[in-house]
Amino acid sequence: MSKRTIWKRMSSLALVLAVLFALVGTDTAPLVETASAVTQGDIDALKDDADALADEKSAIKSRLSELRNEKANMLERRVLLDQQIAVTEKEIANTENQIAGYQALLTQTALELEENQKEEEERYELFCERTRVMEENGTASYWAVLFNAEDFSDLLSRLADIQEVMDYDQSVLDNLREIRAEIEAKQAYQEELKTEAEAAKATLEATKADLSAQREEANALVAELESNVAEYSEQLAAVEEEEEAIQKEIVEKTNQLAAQMGWNATVGGYIWPVTTSRRITSPYGNRNTGIPGASTNHKGVDIGGVYYSSNVLATKAGIVITSAYSSSYGNYVVVSHGKGNTTLYAHMSSRSVSEGDVVDQGDVLGITGSTGISSGPHLHYEITENGSRVNPLDYLPGYIQAW
Numbered sequence: 586m587s588k589r590t591i592w593k594r595m596s597s598l599a600l601v602l603a604v605l606f607a608l609v610g611t612d613t614a615p616l617v618e619t620a621s622a623v624t625q626g627d628i629d630a631l632k633d634d635a636d637a638l639a640d641e642k643s644a645i646k647s648r649l650s651e652l653r654n655e656k657a658n659m660l661e662r663r664v665l666l667d668q669q670i671a672v673t674e675k676e677i678a679n680t681e682n683q684i685a686g687y688q689a690l691l692t693q694t695a696l697e698l699e700e701n702q703k704e705e706e707e708r709y710e711l712f713c714e715r716t717r718v719m720e721e722n723g724t725a726s727y728w729a730v731l732f733n734a735e736d737f738s739d740l741l742s743r744l745a746d747i748q749e750v751m752d753y754d755q756s757v758l759d760n761l762r763e764i765r766a767e768i769e770a771k772q773a774y775q776e777e778l779k780t781e782a783e784a785a786k787a788t789l790e791a792t793k794a795d796l797s798a799q800r801e802e803a804n805a806l807v808a809e810l811e812s813n814v815a816e817y818s819e820q821l822a823a824v825e826e827e828e829e830a831i832q833k834e835i836v837e838k839t840n841q842l843a844a845q846m847g848w849n850a851t852v853g854g855y856i857w858p859v860t861t862s863r864r865i866t867s868p869y870g871n872r873n874t875g876i877p878g879a880s881t882n883h884k885g886v887d888i889g890g891v892y893y894s895s896n897v898l899a900t901k902a903g904i905v906i907t908s909a910y911s912s913s914y915g916n917y918v919v920v921s922h923g924k925g926n927t928t929l930y931a932h933m934s935s936r937s938v939s940e941g942d943v944v945d946q947g948d949v950l951g952i953t954g955s956t957g958i959s960s961g962p963h964l965h966y967e968i969t970e971n972g973s974r975v976n977p978l979d980y981l982p983g984y985i986q987a988w
């Protein structure tokens with residue numbers, strides 16, 4: 586074999602190399618770049634929040650156990666139970682966010698893996714292609730090239746050329762190894778994510794069970810209060826007092842606001858505060874609880890069949906004058922519609938408006954629930970016109986009598 590043919594062979598190799606280098610690239614940038622919407626850091630932050638919630642919860646729990654069997658502290662216990670429920674609801678939201686995070690990370694990792702595997706396949710293909718070209722050119726073996734050297738100096742020059750080829754082969758192999766390692770690391774991470782997502786799902790189920798138990802306990806406590814009116818008369822009187830104080834404040838606030846704005850109310854014009862139920866479980870006015878001497882004056886109506894999940898709607902446009910928690914009304918919102926005209930929504934699980942918010946008719950104020958003096962999920966709804974409570978049933982067309 587003449588030196589010329591060898592050189593020709595090496596040149597054809599060089600050509601293949603040039604093509605390969607161009608295709609493979611030699612930079613050390615990450616093999617796959619993806620814009621990540623969610624990071625492990627986001628999930629870690631959620632876990633920190635969850636730890637803080639757990640601390641908050643254990644503080645409430647220990648106070649609750651101190652109060653166990655103390656009848657004089659029924660109202661305080663009720664408030665603590667509501668706080669515990671609120672923390673548990675936050676825990677549920679947190680775990681749901683963690684699960685969503687894991688799912689997003691799993692999706693991202695799967696996409697990255699797919700890209701890595703495609704790249705590995707392509708590079709491997711090129712490597713095989715190169716080997717095939719070498720075989721066709723009769724240069725499959727470096728030894729064959731060296732063995733055919735004419736003299737020592739020819740051998741040295743052949744060695745130099747071969748070194749270059751070998752270095753390239755080495756870099757291709759390194760590259761393939763690198764991508765393989767990345768694939769394996771990602772597969773391990775994927776397994777880890779799956780395990781953590783499963784654990785979070787188990788936590789979610791357990792926390793949901795906790796929530797039901799806590800709601801039952803809170804409802805049972807109020808049921809006990811309501812069925813032992815004589816025994817708890819002091820505490821029930823405190824509840825009524827609080828409600829009266831709230832009403833007084835509402836009328837003052839709304840009149841002040843109306844005066845500031847030169848805002849005169851037009852009476853009526855309300856829609857239903859929920860769209861999920863028309864069942865009235867307790868009407869406006871005097872109601873007999875079935876227990877002698879326990880009839881109370883109901884200042885609004887109770888709408889049942891709303892569970893812990895119905896949107897509570899502003900029944901008329903206005904301005905939120907109160908969004909707060911009280912031991913009697915639980916989470917409640919008051920909307921002012923002008924001088925002496927307000928609507929009140931009580932016992933909600935959560936509130937989604939703040940004092941000063943301007944609301945349109947039909948805007949969501951919160952979610953129904955059973956906070957405060959409530960023995961089961963319902964919406965307590967009041968209307969005040971000209972500074973006094975009126976019967977909301979007059980404004981609830983198509984209601985179903987369920988009392």
Ligand SMILES: [Zn+2]
Nearest residue numbers: 885886887965
């Ligand atoms: Zn009520």
